[in-house]
Amino acid sequence: MLQLVWVIVSILLIIIIFLRTPQENVGLSSFATKSDILGSPSSAERFLNIFTGFGILIYFAIALQFNLSS
Incomplete structure (x- = not known):
């Protein structure tokens, strides 16, 4: 189960x-102005930064668990 979460x-x-x-690319800001899904471009980027950081922490925690168990 833990390995499946790690792969995902x-x-x-x-x-x-x-x-x-x-x-410098306007891709994210253009998408945010066309649809109100992500809110403003700065809040969308902040969300993606937090989500990426949280994913990295989960990845390292699971990798550490695998290394300690083997």
């Missing part, structure tokens, strides 16, 4: 990191 977190982190747009 890994895939989500890869997707989030690859889909992040550079600061």
Whole structure:
């Protein structure tokens, strides 16, 4: 079960990191102004930063658990 969560977190982190747009690109702000799903571009970026950081912490915690158990 823990390994399944680890794989899902890994895939989500890869997707989030690859889909992040550079600061000079207007992709995220354009999407945020067309649909009100993410709110303002700054709040959307803040949410993605927090979500990415939380995912990284979960990934490291599970990796540490796997290393200590083997």
